[in-house]
Structure formats: structure tokens, C-alpha cells
Amino acid sequence: MKVATWNVNSIRARQQPVIDWLDAVRPDVLCLQELKVGDEDFPFESIAESGYESAVFGEKTYNGVAIVSRYPLQDVERGLNDGQEDPQARLISACIEGITIFSAYFPNGGEVGSDKFDYKLRWMSRLRALLAKRFDPETDQVALCGDFNVAPWDEDVARPAEWRSSVLACDAVREALEDLASFGLQDVVRPFHPQGGLYSWWDYRGRGFERGNGLRIDHIYCTPRLAERAIGAIVDREERARKSPSDHAPVMVEFA
């Protein structure tokens, strides 16, 4: 079973690349982030023509997440559902073939110390609480996929000196991710690329891709029973090298 995640930076701008990628790669599940459209503008029909069912939590202009799957999507849930307000569409989950898969778009965080940064840390803590409430990490098979907006290690950053103090790689967000993972989730991509140097996002500004200035901020984190089934992980850099790309490349893990 192949599970992928891709921040497409507008599904409207990337509709054909997404469909072409589904047709070429044939993942079983693709988690999407930054749709930037309301549910009514999501291309359900075009994606269905390629053989995929979609569950969408859209938002006009900003955010928006989806899960597309070759298998039926069950028990779809949208948002953090913790009784507090979250006006931003950043989380959707569905049960697929006995695995609960999340598509998550973590807040970027703006600048360290800003209100947006506080929101990012709070959001991560609320996500941890949701996981702890809904799942038993010992027995449940859960995959948290998405744009985490966190590069967990210096090996995930091409130029640590340039990014170490940023909202993507500073100690506070790395600690928040460690706390989230301490629920019982592990990074299933890193073990296949222990040397690091594998990136999933390159800033449009400053021609990050052309200059090799990348970060690994898109992740697939799994509970142990699912993680032990992982047999490979890739980042599809070719999608970032194409004309008019998203600033993110797809990340995909195969499970036995």
C-alpha cells in the first residue's frame, strides 16, 4: 500500500499535475494540503475519473486539506473537534483499509514569537490531545501525513545556519514535534534516508530549488504497528523540477 502526501499550493493551479501524478504513480492514498478552495471548487469528478474517491475539508483562499483514495473512505472527520474554535481548515482524517490516515497542514507560524507562532505551537499540542483521545498507539494503525512545517533535524535542512532560527527549524517547533510524536508516532521516511539531505520543500523566493536550498518539512509519521510495515520511502523531486511546480514535492511511503 502506497501512501503519499503533497502540499500542492492551490488545487486549482495544480489540478492537472495532481491527476497526471495519480495516473503515473498510482498511489493508494494521496493526502493533499493547501487546496486554497472551498469544497464546492474541489475537482471531485476529474479525480474520480482516475479511480479515486475524495474526502475534502476546503477553505476559500487559504489552507484546505483532502484525502484521495483508491479504497473506500470511512469515518471521515474534519478539524480538531476539541470544542475550541479553529476557523482554519487544516485537518481531515479517514479510515482506509483499517488504517486511520490524517492529512494535516500545520500552521506555518509566521515569525518566531508572533501570534501565528503561538497558534502553531497550540495547534500541535491540540493535535496531540486529539490523537491521545482517539487512539491507542499500541494497537491502532495511524498515519499522520502532511505539511508539518517543521524540519525535525539539521540533516533535514540544506543550510542549517540560514534556517536554524526560523519557524521551520527552531528548537521550540522541534520540541513541539517531539512532544506530538511522543504520543506514539515515528517518522517512517527518515530510516530509509539516514544520511539526510532529503528535502520536500524549496522556497520560491531566492530560487531555493535551483540552489539546492531545501528542507524536509513534509512527513509521514506512524504508530509502531504500521511503521513496522514500511518498506520504502521516496520524495518525488521531479514534480518540483517541472514547469510551474508547487513549492513542495510529493512524499510517499510504501507499506507491506
Next chain:
DNA sequence: ATGTCAGGCGTAGCCTGA
């Protein structure tokens, strides 16, 4: 600090967010 994108508004070009 920002050399690039994308969407909104509204129909040019500025603003926001990333």
C-alpha cells in the same frame, strides 16, 4: 532583509500569506 508564487478584488495592480 526577501529576488517567487497564488488568490482576492475586480479588471490594474496592490495586498496577504507562505
